[in-house]
Amino acid sequence: MSASEKIWTAGLVVIGDEILSGRTHDKNIAQVASWLQVQGIRLSEVRVVPDVESRIVEAVNALRTSYDYLFTTGGIGPTHDDITVDAVAAALGVPVVVHPEARAILERYYADKPGGLTEARLRMARVPEGGELIPNRMSGAPGIKFGNIHLMAGVPHITAGMLDALTGTLEGGAPLLTETVGCWTPESEVAEILREVEKAHENVQIGSYPFFREGRVGANFVVRSTSGEDLSSAVDTLCEALGENGFDFTPGGI
Amino acid sequence: MSASEKIWTAGLVVIGDEILSGRTHDKNIAQVASWLQVQGIRLSEVRVVPDVESRIVEAVNALRTSYDYLFTTGGIGPTHDDITVDAVAAALGVPVVVHPEARAILERYYADKPGGLTEARLRMARVPEGGELIPNRMSGAPGIKFGNIHLMAGVPHITAGMLDALTGTLEGGAPLLTETVGCWTPESEVAEILREVEKAHENVQIGSYPFFREGRVGANFVVRSTSGEDLSSAVDTLCEALGENGFDFTPGGI
Numbered sequence: 001m002s003a004s005e006k007i008w009t010a011g012l013v014v015i016g017d018e019i020l021s022g023r024t025h026d027k028n029i030a031q032v033a034s035w036l037q038v039q040g041i042r043l044s045e046v047r048v049v050p051d052v053e054s055r056i057v058e059a060v061n062a063l064r065t066s067y068d069y070l071f072t073t074g075g076i077g078p079t080h081d082d083i084t085v086d087a088v089a090a091a092l093g094v095p096v097v098v099h100p101e102a103r104a105i106l107e108r109y110y111a112d113k114p115g116g117l118t119e120a121r122l123r124m125a126r127v128p129e130g131g132e133l134i135p136n137r138m139s140g141a142p143g144i145k146f147g148n149i150h151l152m153a154g155v156p157h158i159t160a161g162m163l164d165a166l167t168g169t170l171e172g173g174a175p176l177l178t179e180t181v182g183c184w185t186p187e188s189e190v191a192e193i194l195r196e197v198e199k200a201h202e203n204v205q206i207g208s209y210p211f212f213r214e215g216r217v218g219a220n221f222v223v224r225s226t227s228g229e230d231l232s233s234a235v236d237t238l239c240e241a242l243g244e245n246g247f248d249f250t251p252g253g254i
Numbered sequence: 255m256s257a258s259e260k261i262w263t264a265g266l267v268v269i270g271d272e273i274l275s276g277r278t279h280d281k282n283i284a285q286v287a288s289w290l291q292v293q294g295i296r297l298s299e300v301r302v303v304p305d306v307e308s309r310i311v312e313a314v315n316a317l318r319t320s321y322d323y324l325f326t327t328g329g330i331g332p333t334h335d336d337i338t339v340d341a342v343a344a345a346l347g348v349p350v351v352v353h354p355e356a357r358a359i360l361e362r363y364y365a366d367k368p369g370g371l372t373e374a375r376l377r378m379a380r381v382p383e384g385g386e387l388i389p390n391r392m393s394g395a396p397g398i399k400f401g402n403i404h405l406m407a408g409v410p411h412i413t414a415g416m417l418d419a420l421t422g423t424l425e426g427g428a429p430l431l432t433e434t435v436g437c438w439t440p441e442s443e444v445a446e447i448l449r450e451v452e453k454a455h456e457n458v459q460i461g462s463y464p465f466f467r468e469g470r471v472g473a474n475f476v477v478r479s480t481s482g483e484d485l486s487s488a489v490d491t492l493c494e495a496l497g498e499n500g501f502d503f504t505p506g507g508i
Contacts, residue, residue: 035276205335
């Protein structure tokens with residue numbers, strides 16, 4: 001397999017009791033996934049684990065060795081339940097140290113805020129020894145990059161800023177291209193067509209996503225490929241087959 | 255540990271390329287988590303895996319043996335990318351069979367619909383041999399229960415109906431009780447208080463969830479315990495400590 005054909009992969013560990021209790025609806029899986037697509041990296045697995053060091057260590061070690069990149073969200077704030085840095089350092093077998101640049105950033109950020117740089121806030125300057133910083137334009141406290149691992153915030157708009165700072169810095173492959181065809185029909189009526197079109201196009205996957213809208217049943221068929229040519233060919237074949245069978249379809253999706 | 259003290263746990267496997275591509279925002283993690291809380295069962299881990307049999311088998315086997323219950327969402331529909339039943343049967347080492355009752359349900363459901371019970375639709379009557387049905391009041395095709403495993407739909411409102419059908423049928427423990435205290439202050443100013451209150455109350459966990467609203471920074475502190483008494487005591491101590499330190503707090507959360 002040549003370098004250009006390599007499929008780059010990533011794992012994501014979402015850390016936080018608040019997701020596992022149902023209190024907070026996770027938004028980071030979708031935003032990390034979408035961002036990775038654009039970088040030409042495929043999100044291959046997500047694990048959601050509680051704020052328990054041994055559980056974070058286990059997930060981090062499993063995913064950092066299985067995929068090219070590992071991302072984590074959550075647990076890098078100033079409170080006692082923010083234990084991601086300690087857990088990742090334990091997983092890597094390195095000590096936790098205060099990063100001088102992170103400390104300087106926090107000193108500037110909290111200079112004019114009540115209380116200044118307290119001991120709790122200084123927790124946010126701690127990194128696994130050897131870690132680098134991921135800029136945080138929203139709220140001071142940086143993310144952390146250590147080898148193929150990226151520790152990011154749990155609050156989605158802060159995570160978004162960190163992803164933005166990482167844009168273009170990671171090696172990836174050909175982005176996965178997608179085209180959607182929508183159809184006002186139950187997916188079960190179209191199942192055989194989908195199966196045949198996918199079979200006939202080797203480098204193409206088709207996902208079928210049913211919905212119920214405006215009192216009607218329908219489905220979107222998402223065609224995915226790293227090759228634009230294969231993608232177009234599969235979409236054309238699909239639309240032809242849908243048309244020939246009298247289905248009411250819409251290129252671009254419904 | 256007496257039976258009444260056992261902590262019942264569950265794992266969840268979310269199956270679907272559409273979640274890992276970022277196309278679909280998962281809603282099942284939060285709804286399964288919230289439902290489990292009410293049943294006295296703690297969601298302990300979630301894994302999101304693609305529509306690839308070996309990956310589903312791996313996750314299902316890891317989680318069904320680690321926790322009291324396993325739930326899956328996604329991949330039980332009629333199309334070629336719906337492979338959950340086959341993957342779970344492979345994980346269990348049993349064949350896939352057509353469940354007569356599921357077939358009867360689908361025959362009734364599709365009797366007056368164009369095409370009737372096609373081969374594709376009949377896929378939704380397939381179960382790992384020995385599996386029982388979970389009623390689906392929304393759209394005919396049932397979920398499947400096999401030992402401690404529960405296979406549910408990916409479409410959230412259908413999953414909701416299946417969870418509703420399972421309500422009260424699973425053995426659980428004392429539900430985790432929660433109370434929230436909101437505070438219009440950065441969580442970093444309160445970190446030390448939270449740590450001390452948690453330390454002083456053994457059977458209690460406190461999570462801190464910062465937010466930015468109406469141009470102001472604040473945080474909600476979620477206090478959790480299976481004991482109502484311990485919970486009240488911790489909440490009282492927390493409110494006292496916040497008050498003594500002049501913080502603007504709101505019992506019940508912001």
